[in-house]
Amino acid sequence: MARAAPRLVLLGLLVLSLCCDACKKVTFHVPSVLEADTLVGRVNLNECLQSAEHISSSDGSFKVLEDGSVYTTSAVSLSDEKRTFTILLKDLQEHVEKKILIDLETDEKKKTRHARDTVLKRTKRRWGPIPSVMIENSLGPFPLQIQQVQSDTAQNYTIYYSASGPGIDQDPKGLFYIEKETGNIFATRAVDREQYPSFQIICFASTPDGYSPEVPLVHTIRIEDDNDNAPYFTQDVFEFCVPENSKPGVVVGTVTAEDRDEPYTLHTTLKYRIVSQAPSVTPAFSLHGDTGVITVLSPQLDRELVSTYTLLIEVRDMAGQPFGLCTTGTAVIKIEDTNDNAPTFKQLQYETQVEENRVNVDILRISVVDADEFGAPGSTAVYEIIRGNDDHTFEITTDRNTNEGVLCVVKGLDYENAKQRILVIAVNNEAPYMLAPHSQQVVQSTCTVTVNVLDIDEGPVFKPCFFRMDASECDDIGTNIGKYLAEDPETGNSEGICYKIPPGQCNWVNIDEKSGEVRTVRVLDRDLGEVKRGQCNITVLAIDRNGKTGTGTLQVVIQPCDRSYPRILITDYIMCRDRKPICLSAGDGDETSYSMPLVYRMTDRSLGSMWKITRHNEKSVYLSPRGDIPFGTYTIPVSVSDSSGRQGISEIRVNYCDCVTPSDCGVARSAGSVTLGVWAILAMILGSLLLLLILITICGCCGAGVMHRQVTDDCANHNLIISNTEAPGEEVMDHNIIPLQTTDQVGCGIKTGDQQTFEMVKGRGHTLESVRGGGHQTLGSVKEGGGGQAMVDTCRYSYSEWHNFTHPRLGEESIRGHTLIKN
Template sequence: MFNVPSKLEADKLIGRVNWKACLRSADLVQSRDPDFRVLRDGSVYSTRAVVLPEGKRAFTVWLSDMETEMQKELTVVLEHQKKILKKRSTKEAVLRRSKRRWAPIPCSMQENSLGPFPLFLQQVQSDAAQNYTVFYSLSGRGVDQEPLNLFFIERDTGNLYCTRPVDREEYDVFDLIAYASTADGYSADTPLPLPIKVEDENDNHPVFTETIYNFEVPESSRLGTSVGVVCATDKDEPDTMHTRLKYSIVEQTPRSPGLFSVHPSTGVITTVSHYLDREVVDRYTLIMRVQDMDGQFFGLVATSTCIITVKDSNDNAPTFRQNAYETSVEENTYNVEILRIPIEDKDLMNTANWRANFTILKGNENGYFKISTDQTTNEGILCVVKPLNFEENRQVVLEIGVNNEAPFTREVTRVTSMNRALVTVYVRDQDEGPECNPAAQYVRIKENSAVGSKINGYKAYDPESKNSNGLRYKKLHDPKEWIKIDETSGSVTLSKILDRETAAPQNELYNVTVLVIDKDSRSCTGTLAVTIEDVNDNAPEILQDYVVICKQKMAYTDISALDPDDPVYGAPFHFSLANPSAEVSRIWTLSKVNDTAARLAYQKNAQLQEYMVPVTVKDRGGQSSTKVLRVNLCDCSHPSQCVSSARRSGVVLGKWAILAILLGIALLLSVLLTLVCGVVNTRKGKQFPEDLAQQNLIISNTEAPGDDRVCSANGFTAQTANNCSQRFGGTMGSGIRNGGQETIEMVKGGQQTLDSYRCAGHHHTLDPCRGGHVETENSRYTYSEWHNFTQPRLGEESIRGHTG
């Protein structure tokens, strides 16, 4: 049942009926009353102006399912609802109403209406009109906003009109606001939102997204292979019959056979046959159609063109034009082309489906031939890559196969095997020169063999006569000129003594290149590979010369040896002390670490100094050598501290500090030269003067006057000690480092150390000189005594100077 006005205009939308609730499968919906029509979506329209007698009218809608022949009827009732107003008592101050009318009223209008205009839409009434004289007005889009003056309302009656047709695709709804006010401008009611919906009319054709669609599909595709998707749009109202589209194929070119279909709803084009063959037809053209109203005959139609290109697949095997070929080649010829083999292939040219891939299946076990493909002509090119010998093979039969670069398509049901052809290659005879076979011939010679020793040399032969008569031999390359070769026999004579260790041969072979010439001046070259057999003529050699042992951190040091002889004459090595002195035997011991190394350890009571330790090493063949190791037993945390003694970073000094240091340097040089050179008067007993020990030692990096003499500041002259074995002497306090600038270095607290001195014209650190002696007055002290005496006092003086 629908509530409608008592008078209905033509083409007026009355409402929608849900006919699917009665018969969902109905494909025909018709109205029994000619004054009304019903669309498939259930929309009910008046076909002409209708007045409801007594405010009520009914008609029947007929539903039919053509397949099942099922029919049903649906009754639609139209009723006019009258406004009922209660009479008010004049004593009532408040208006009582049975129903409010001043509320949003659903209202719609048909797009593209033919009028007559102005077209009445509905009447707006305010509740306040029952007590007051009210006037109506409008605002919103279509009134005072674009499109202007499309709607207006009668000021006194509230009748709402439209002045001209409306396009729903441009404006689908108008949100108007109605006002009710008294003559003096008083708002009798709140503003009323008044939406006016524009009902859709099927006035837009569907449109394909592309004028021409281009798709590709591989040939020999399986049934149901997706080719592509066509798509269309419709500007009419979505989710209605006006925009419900159906696709179809109108025409296919070439016409036969029909290979494609399109899904009516999705527009997906698929294959319906497996007869796609690019070699027969490589392109198809489809005329596509789309129709709205779900494809009903009265729906609007659009068409488009779809071009489907059939892509090539490897569904045709390459084939030889003939089954057998013949060619010839001269013996000893190689890297030459001897035959071109053409093929046929129906697949697309210059693709992997067309390009041939040739293979030698049989007859090339020795690798004399190679076959490749000419990328332009697709021919097989047969070449000889190794020289053929007429005396061994007068003809060779090859079996050639051919395939494509791309694998054969799996979709093709027929089975194809590789196409094959036979090629007979005839070898032509040639007058040949000498043959160096094998190219490399091996001999063995012991090193240190006597000069003039003869051994078998290189042998070549004539392939025609199979002997070496008449051949001459010449030496082309002998790296160290160790041998001579006999011109007629090819035998070898030693011209020098062979030394395996100096030859540095590759893979322990000494290679000599030999040239062989026949009577016609034809030649060949070969290699005489000499294996030099080793003799135990080298003793193992200890790798170290000088080692440092930090007594604080290290209890021993490891030494290693190397023997250049063959391993059979090498490790394991035997290490031992070689005729050591009593002091060395008491302090030092050797023990094995592994086959090539030994461990040198010292007793705990050993003094800090440099020792000369003779060590002998012997290989398994009895060869031995002795080396005297310089071992520095040092009071350090790391060996590098004994190489360059306790260097410290410099600090910036003021001018008064520098002056004080320079004065200290003069005094220190005087005392040190007196102590070292022994030019002061002697005293009885071994006792160092306390005033000497209490001085701060300062390094003065000034250039020394020379290596022969040192002139001290107090006028004493000291001779330098040229005997470097004492490691004590030379220009004391010299601070020149490789010709660098003069610098003054200080350590924290002002304590200075004597960093280096010169010995025989060279710099040496102080620590290696331990084991020397110091003379004061008439007493002589060892370095360790000097060190143990001065170090504590230097520390106390450093602290005293720092706190001071």
């Protein structure tokens, strides 16, 4: 009852919404007796519903025309003093209905007062009669008179009547005709309203001589509907779906029917009902009689019990009255599956076996039972290994064709480690479980699988399969850096196993075929190109007596070694704009002898387009720029290696400066003038004269043959004593001073013993470059023209060459001093 209450409320609201709004009531005062086709009065229909498309009367004795005129259709006698009926207006498009209440009242006084007039006078104008009505499917007899038209001019003229239009001289021809003398309209046969709902004919009144005293009359013949069409369903079979366990009141679908009879009449007012249900169990559905909406009635729709219902439905017109016409149709309702049945294993214990080391092989199929629809998400099984598979050796998948679980081995099993594995497998469905009404929560189904591992003859196994060995750069060739052994998994020992390193790998170690000892076969160097980050991974093969092979990975890591290696001692240089090459010579702090020749190489390839190395001899090289490069400081990594493989890397820093001499580089020049005292200027002049005297003396000695010592072919970077010419005695680093030094270094132009060597610059535009290194100054020179040409290695210069080199500089100093004195 509680559930029926909302339905009654909704039905009441639906009835109210379909009720028509009442318009203004109209009262007509009429005689107590009215003849047929008598005008009762006129109603303003537009005031009630301007868009009325259908006009009808609730009383069949009265007709309402489109202009609102109300006529009697037959003789009416008002026995009571009052008679009431309703005019119904309908807007079919907007589905709006309006009603006008008509009251007919008799007025005896008025009737008595005009009784004579009423008896003596009668309205004779019949040229505009109300529309004619003919019942469809009339049985006759034919010809059947349906109306008479008359003209008032017939009192003065002889009038002949004629008509034309549909049903007369147009299709359907011959259905109607009009008598010439009387104006009576006759029908010759029955008419189907569904084919011809109405006819509009044109009536003419004329005299025998052809004169027309009346305007042609447009007369409507309406075919009144007869309930001659039974309703029919719009589909042969209605098919609907509804989920199982749906609650009562859930809408399943709607059946619809139509009727070809006149709309908005009882002939087309339809009612629906369920005639029968198959299977004939407890009624599961209800059907709304007016709308055809099917809803769930039973609270327990179980697809597993009944998957499909077939309903035989009847539709009847005349609002379902027994005398109405009816038709039956079929509605098929399929119950959709929901996951209200949990899957369960057919067996709770399984046992299978697999050979050790087998991979990607199916070892077992597991079946489940599920009452839900096969293939639907509610029955598709999803298997899961919930215990015994921590190492992810097994996988289980679902075979979509059979819904079975397929257990597979994805990692090789080891018989020696475990002879048996026990797995616990659980099962669910793709769709979540839905608890059905009046059912209890189920527990997840599980089963146990015992997997027996079968022993097979295996190949050798390295333990561990990845092994690291450390070696040192100091190790000699043939040094034993360790053992890498494999063992037979069946016996656990290494007897009868041979070892081998396949070709194409790091070729600086090998392994002893029988003992597995790893030894070096060359000097190890972390900086070699084939060694990545000082290590190399090597694949090692182990072969037993039966020819079975096992593999392992040996990682050899080279550790750095503290040993002497050749390196460039002087690393800081200044290069002026004349771009004289720099002579590089290697050595070490312990006077280690190296196997010649030394090989110099720039390790940064990106600097190869800017700098180049040119061999000088087997111990030293020249470093010079390629073409024009911008001024700035450059860091150039240079590696030096001897023929025994010992190698060192030094970073050479070259300050390429916009200067004439190296001493000018980095000295800030003041924007203002500098004024020197007289004594300072005299000291500068005396210093210059003293320098000139020393140079002339040295040149004289060389020219006279006093110095008979030979100059080496090395690049001459020589050292002379630095002279301080002015108290308090600061060191003067001047490019015009040629220092002398005794050294035992063998390299770029340095001679052993007490020999003093010199190198001067020939040609214009060359200057002496002082290079800092080891607390002394070195001088280098380049022959004019073509950077990187052959170097000049001699100190046999004439006095005129020395004079040409020193005289301009003394002149510059004299002029500079004279200018300062004037200022």
